[in-house]
Amino acid sequence: MFKQIISTKHQHFSSLSLTSNLFRCYATQTKSSGRWLDRQRRDTFVKQAKAQGYRSRAAFKLLEIDEKWGKFLEKSKVIIDLGAAPGSWSQVAAEKMKSGGKLITIDILDMEPLKSPPNKNLQIIQLKGKFEDSIPQLRSYLNEGEFADCLLSDMAPNTSGVKSLDHNRIIFLCNTSIDFAFEVLKPGGCMLMKIFSGPEDATLKNDLKQYFENVNFVKPASSRSESSEVYVLAEGFKL
Numbered sequence: 577m578f579k580q581i582i583s584t585k586h587q588h589f590s591s592l593s594l595t596s597n598l599f600r601c602y603a604t605q606t607k608s609s610g611r612w613l614d615r616q617r618r619d620t621f622v623k624q625a626k627a628q629g630y631r632s633r634a635a636f637k638l639l640e641i642d643e644k645w646g647k648f649l650e651k652s653k654v655i656i657d658l659g660a661a662p663g664s665w666s667q668v669a670a671e672k673m674k675s676g677g678k679l680i681t682i683d684i685l686d687m688e689p690l691k692s693p694p695n696k697n698l699q700i701i702q703l704k705g706k707f708e709d710s711i712p713q714l715r716s717y718l719n720e721g722e723f724a725d726c727l728l729s730d731m732a733p734n735t736s737g738v739k740s741l742d743h744n745r746i747i748f749l750c751n752t753s754i755d756f757a758f759e760v761l762k763p764g765g766c767m768l769m770k771i772f773s774g775p776e777d778a779t780l781k782n783d784l785k786q787y788f789e790n791v792n793f794v795k796p797a798s799s800r801s802e803s804s805e806v807y808v809l810a811e812g813f814k815l
């Protein structure tokens with residue numbers, strides 16, 4: 577009986593605190609989505625993306641990295657873009673690639689179809705699903721002995737807001753992408769991946785150095801300074 581009373585009280589307390597927690601959470605979310613909208617309105621890269629027909633401001637991150645780090649997009653005949661939606665990195669890749677190249681995009685989400693720029697004949701293949709499960713389908717679009725020159729990944733896991741957890745999740749995604757590179761990347765090829773910087777950065781860098789000639793961490797100007805987002809460019813795949 578006593579136990580019953582205690583637990584009833586406790587349940588009452590729990591449901592009250594759950595309601596107030598939910599309210600607090602909703603209020604915080606509403607505040608932060610308001611802040612996000614505000615920031616979007618003021619952001620010059622958002623304005624520039626709209627003006628230039630890019631699907632998101634992320635386009636400028638890839639444009640800057642490519643420009644500063646040896647124009648690897650221009651040199652690529654086959655590019656695979658992991659986590660491509662809504663598609664601004666793919667738009668940039670399509671612009672920079674030579675005529676006759678092959679651009680393969682993969683995302684869990686639907687992505688509006690991309691068009692080859694009018695002045696070039698580019699084969700664009702858009703796959704839907706988890707990149708981890710896409711290898712057999714992807715291979716069917718590559719010719720015998722054909723591999724990717726460049727693997728792009730702007731993928732991000734669902735973020736929790738807990739820094740250490742989000743860091744670990746994205747590092748896991750990077751390691752899975754490295755396994756993926758062993759299946760599809762050609763010797764000498766390059767790989768660009770997003771991370772949320774944290775304690776595992778050094779281990780990732782050391783691991784990548786075993787498989788690539790050069791590994792560099794890059795923070796483009798268009799990546800928000802308050803974000804822990806950094807890009808890892810690994811060049812010269814040593815298969």
Ligand SMILES: C[S@@+](CC[C@H](N)C(=O)[O-])C[C@H]1O[C@@H](n2cnc3c(N)ncnc32)[C@H](O)[C@@H]1O
Nearest residue numbers: 634659661662663664665683684706707730731
């Ligand atoms: C930041 S967005 C990419 C933005 C893109 N680079 C652009 O410029 O438009 C990250 C994308 O990664 C995708 N993603 C996350 N995990 C994935 C996975 N395991 N396989 C495929 N796509 C994934 C998400 O669905 C999301 O669309």
